[in-house]
Amino acid sequence: MLHAAILIPFLLAALIPLVKRLSRIHPGWVVLPIPAALFLYFLTGIPDVQEGNYTRESIHWMPSLGIDISLYLDGLSLLFALLITGMGALVILYSIYYLNKTEALARFYINLLMFMGAMLGVVLSDNLMVLYGFWELTSITSFLLIAFWHRRERSRYGALKSMLITVFGGLAMFAGFNLLYVMSGTYSIREMTGQVPMLAQEPLIIPAMLLILLGAFTKSAQFPFHIWLPDAMEAPTPVSAYLHSATMVKAGLYLVARLSPIFAGQNLWLWLVSLTGLITLLYGSFKAIKQTDLKAMLAYSTVSQLGLIMCLLGLGSAASLASGAEEPLFYASATAAAIFHLINHAVFKGSLFMVVGIVDHETNTRDLRRLGGLMSLMPITFSVAVIGAFSMAGLPPLSGFLSKEMFFTAVLNIREFDVLDGHSWMILFPAVAWIASVFTFVYSMILVFKTFTGKLKEDQLDKIPHEAPLGLLVSPVVLVSLAVVFAFFPGLLSYSLIEPAMAAVHNGLLAPEETFSVSIHLWHGWTPEVFMTLGVIAAGTLLFRGYSQLRILDREWNARNLLNRMYDGSLRLLEGGSRRFTDLYMTGSVRHYLLYIFSFFIVALGSVMLGAKGITLGMNHYAPLSFYEMAVIAVMVLAAVAVPFAKSRINAILFTGAAGYMVTLLFVIFRAPDLALTQMIVESVSVILFLLCFRHLPKLSKGKRPISFKLPNLVIAAGVGITMTLIALAAMGSSPFAPISEFFLKESYSLAGGKNVVNVILVDFRGFDTLFEIMVLGTASLGIYGLINLRMEPGNSAGVRAALGRAAYPARSNDVILQTMSKVIVIIIITFSIYLFFAGHNHPGGGFIAALMASAALILLAVAFGMETVRRALPVNYRMLTAAGLSIAVLTAAGSFAFGAPFLSHSFGHFHLPIMGDTELATAVLFDLGVFLAVVGVTMSIILTIGGDE
Template identity: 60%
Template sequence: MSVIHFVIILPFLFALIVPIANKILPKVHTGWFVLPLPIAIFVLLLSMIPSIENGSEISGSLPWIPSLGIGFDVYVDGLSLLFGLLIAGIGSLVLLYSIYYLDKSKEKLSYFYVYLMLFMGAMFGLVLSDNLMVLYAFWELTSISSFLLIAFWDRRERSRYGALKSMVVTVCGGLAMFAGFALLYVMSGTFGIRELLETIPQLAEHKLFITAMLLVLAGAFTKSAQFPFHIWLPDAMEAPTPVSAYLHSATMVKAGIYLVARLSPVFSGHAVWLWMVSGVGLLTLIYGSYRAIKQTDLKALLAFSTISQLGLIMSLLGMGSAAAFYPGTSQYLFFAKATTAAIFHLINHAVFKGALFMAVGIVDHETGTRDIRKLGGLMAVMPITFTITLLGAFSMAGIPPFGGFLSKEMFFTALLQIRELSFASMQLWGSLFPIVAWVASVFTFAYSLLLVFRTFSGKAQFEKLEKKPHEAPLGMLIPPLVLASLVVMFGLFPNLLSHTLIEPAMAAIHFTGLQPQEQFMVSIDMWHGWNTELYMTIGVAIVGTAIFILQRRAAWVSKPLTNRVSLSGAYDDGQRLLDNVAGRLTRLYMTGSVRHYLIYIFLFLVLSLGLTMWLEGAFALNTEGMATTSFYEAVVIGALVLSAIAVPFANSRLMAIILTGMAGYMVTLFFVIFRAPDLALTQLIVETVSVALFLLCFYHLPKLKKELVRLPFKVWNLLIAASVGAVMTLIALSASGSRKFESISDYFIENSYKLAGGKNIVNVILVDFRGFDTMLEIVVLGIASYGIYALIRLKVKEDENDRPLGHDGMKYDVYAGIRSNDVILRTVAKLVVVLVLIYSMYLFYMGHHHSGGGFIGGLMASAALLLLAITNGVDKIARIVRVDFKRLTAIGILIALLTGTGSFLANVPFLSHTFGYFDIPLLGELELATATLFDLGVYLTVIGVASTILFTIGRDK
């Protein structure tokens, strides 16, 4: 495991530790605990700059699913280093800012910092991954964690709405991107990003190339809020300001920018990529800037400005891809300068937008409002915040001598250069690019002036404010002051970034194999003489100032767009339409009848499997080599069939349960006859526990009444039951009679002891060879037990309007429980339970070599608890045992998961196990296997699941 892996993993570990730290140090703000982490990561990444500047790469690899080419592979090049520094650096400032912004007495800080650490870790994983599938996993995790952050103030309806909207849009785009990654794998045969870059020549000729490109762009455009997928970003402003500052400056919205930059070497040189990326970027630029000047909420204004600036960066990346049309020529560097402008503006935007969001947060925090119509005259009482806002807004507007002016000039240069492109019809339509960009820049200049002067100058309206305005505390001012200082520094000394960050990033995006210093010599100067770009900037300033002056008077400038014509309104209408259609469709088949639901399931099963097998001619009955049926087997089969047939004719539920249990016990006898003790023991205990749970459930039901049922009803039931039985029997016989591959059982027989150190093949398969399946099974069992607990125990009181009161109104409807009055049974049970528990531990410890294992041992322990509950009553046992079985389930799953991840420490795939023989004092030579720890997790999970269900159902009135 490399140091890069720790950069990704540490935020997730901190997310686990934050709640513990919050309880141990309740008087200390949780932010102080997590703040050192991003600072340390930032320093670590800074130390990598010399190596990356010299063209080196720092990488690491951990196997995950080698057979599919999926591994936890990471690497740092110029592009990932740049994004990593933004994530860690601005993340550190946001954390410091949040300590003073969020009140410890009013906010759920442990939740906030857990979500923030998850988000930070996901972003690091996204930009440092060298595998498309791992990148996708972190991509979706950013959507989930940002959903939690945006909905942090979950009692606000708008917060929940904005969070859900952001997740719906970005996750849908992520699924499209996932499909694009799958197509890239089909074309190249690899998920590795660096390996993918080596297959570039053969990809462009593939018939799936354009489809993969469009699917990947769908993911990038949704995440980076490109038109028309931008609709989620303004509603995400309901998040706390530290979240908004982080998402908009350095993380969430920059993920799509990173993806386009990372895969530019793959898709650049194609006209579709050039037009899609640059065209959509310019459309987003002008739309976002126009919408920004219509906002009255400061955060909404910054949200639309973010949309606009993201469009600017995206368009530059698109125009920079034109360099691929001229490989090996002087024009290559000529067009690649657009990429230089994109990288430089990416850095500038992160700095000034972070400062602006924090400044707006200060205004909101100290005045109680973000409504620009109520603000004004704050310059006198908040001079430091005014200075920060002035520096950030002027850089955003492109006013010298700030960094934004330089990257805006480079943007204009790229727009003028792109007209020289002789491919992709650019000579015909390329002249529109500078016009669109210039108009958008005018609006950008206008809303930047609006942000500063409508908030801080003019007549004071302090009587309209919720609070008496005053300057923020020093701790809240330091982070935006740092960013505002960088705004000035990057403007006056831009070449501080040229060789350290921009050139290595250029080498990563324009993948040619040359060292950065050999190809991309970046030099950024403040003065280039009286050229066209400067005249465009002067025109922007003049017209932008005029629009700012007209903003209060001209309706076409200030009047907001109505929701009826907005894309956000169309999204809401679409959601309502989907809800209505889904509701109507659901009511057609959700009749409340269990019989109907079983009919749907069984009919689908019969038609899908049976029809497929019939059409493919897969039904094949081969009786050769089948063993003869012995007398004992015939008796067991007869008893099994008779018990199953008798169930529908039972006169009481108790008899139906007994007959069902009888069928299960007959299956147990089959396992005994076939010499499968592990399966027999498991089936025996499962059947015993199941019968008892059935009795507990059916106790609450009314007495079974036999009703006259029409003949068609019975015939229909008979046909469905017979069809399911016939199809499944034919499939089983066909599968066993027509094997096309050698049985895998020979492999397990040969290697269970050699590779896993276990003589019990069944247990070795469960905890070693197929351990991943077992882990997912116990997770499913845990979820099922929690679901049963929630359905039965979490009964929410309702008020007179039938509205839930919430957790404070919960009542548990518990009664004393039923216990056996048989004195002999109760007395004997005390001894039997001890023996059963000892035997369950024996089964657990000896399961690796003999019959048993964690699953069987857990079931045996659960059976002991069940016997105690039957003889003494559920409530009494609950008071005696005093174990939170829900928590025990979680502990078991966690142990299994940690055992699996522990294999990473040995640089082997997830859930790889090892074993060895050791001389233990007094005990002699013993075998110790890591699979035992995994089996312990299974053991505890099974006990927790079975006991949770038992005590929940048993205590329900």
């Protein structure tokens, strides 16, 4: 069921375009039940997790590489799954009323669902490589969501900045994961946790830790990598409420918490995580005061709150370093505070983002200098803002007060930590925490009172504001209600979520029979924490009332601080340097590019062959050449030599085709029918493609020779030929291993149920290669289509007609004989193509060859009757046909998961069918069908696109 929970959002995202056709139904109402149902499903898992009955599901993917799609549901992953799905449901409900119906809603919900599925994959994955895949998918989908209003320059800038910084950290994290694999021999987090004593002694443990923390810090916007988060506020408010308060920015926190059992025994882990969080907390809270844009203020407050939680996770790791019977639990309370505040932050920050969205929606501005006096006009919104902001400020009687008090307890307790004798300066933790809390109080008050109290500035607003509709209010009201409920009934979270999550973070800290006990109370006496809170309120009130007189706090420095200037400067430097370097070799001449490629090819491979030991050419193992082989080779050489001397491009193409057909004859002589069929069809299609392309080139000048011989060209051409010949001979004579062909010949039928070894290799033994090849072909065909048909410049009527599918195709042939014969020949070719497809598993043929044969038939019709006729007679969208083929291939490959087999596993068996009798059926035929459709779609898409261009 865990795999289905991740897969469902992606499946629904794929169906959203179909919903788009139902104009009367808002896509949000179709999407909303999915996160709601997933939230209820994860709620049902709380009792099992409380009892320690964790769920683990695994599907073999690439077992030889140690990569399986292993999912694990414990207290920590359950907590995050509830946040992802619960907040997702509320955000989708809010977005239905927030986004205008004229927006690209289908695109919005597709990206949002993909992000939700990716986040669930991150928090549920036990395999680090699978986790990394989902991690990067969150970066890509968040990029698309932030750039939703892509016509705005600031949206594109913010999206690019967020992706560059988070992907940079993700690549570092990827390297750290692989270092962990080198040390432990597994990608499973559970298995690594059992090897902690051994891993602690490894010299690579510190580099792995630093690389992984780099990924966590960039994702969770820790200083100095936080600069992407304020610019990401250009996203629509529902995106900000979801990604930047409850989900994406929490991924780094999740990673730190999840890997704490592995790294918490290292002193460096404690200091790096806690100090980075503390600096981020102070910096973010200070910067938030200086903002005049409400979303920018919430962005920096998010940075600050993320730093607070990161600091607590670092302090909680002291439990693994402490000694004695009582001390581990004493420091583990910091982890409880982190988990509790993580929940509270999602509640109050999500509601505040929605409040800001409502204010923007009703006033068309988020500028504090233009706002004020909205309390009487928007009383419900004001009430929500008060509860959310006061909870963020840590004021009683709200849940934010409880987690902030636990934060104060943690920073006071760390003063007792005796590792490294840090007593003298550990006072910095509570001091900095108190100062940052004062700033938090101030920006919380600014958010509420500068927006909702004072005088209404009607002359600075585009419209008279009024209370938001009920649909916009439901989600924030639900969230702030939770802030009140969790304050008066904290036990609802303590026993159900916080204690199981602590057990996951501090795995192995307690004896198997022991459990964590978390007790949270609204009032716990006159403690130092209470006096710190009173001090925060007093100092914060004074600072709030007088901050406008303090120049340093009065206004924002236009958000162009040193870190942003460094980022922008670095980007300009990289772009300028890469452009200048690229201009040195990107001359625009294809001949130059080929010279570079072939020269590198000769030097790299030639030097390896000369320097390597034990290479023999193995020329004594070959059979003598027969007369027929010598004749075919002679014709092939003559055709190749004639190409440079051809006086027209048509002749050059025909000579090239002749050389290719001679290769086909060689395959026939060598009894390789599959290769012969493939070579023949590829050569035929290539000739047509060359002719279509070359007709756009200017005619060759009759006064000049079609080619001029140059010594460098001759040397490189000869060098490539000689190098390739030597490599081919060395491969036959120097291999230390037995030929793999013996394995394929022996096991083809027993393992894959096919007697045609070539086809079995393509669809079974090397199915990954085939799958990736048709994906590359599909991408290439889309690229060609985009380059030619999507030219919509003003005045380019031909480009416009092409983009609309009404391009003027070249004239058809007037050869009556060709047209008459082609009607019969096409039927024969199509029939033969169908035979090749079904016979391919046991006889010469297969999906690839059959697709090329069918494409050749369609091309023959195009040559005889014109491409416009073919398009009208066969109104097929070949790009959609390509997509259908790729989908069938991928779904067939993934279908093996349902039977507990690795990706791309096939099965076969014999069945008694009516009329046909005993028949062998293999799932590889379905994969071959995907290959067939994809290749036909790619070939015809390229031919019709190039042939239809004017």
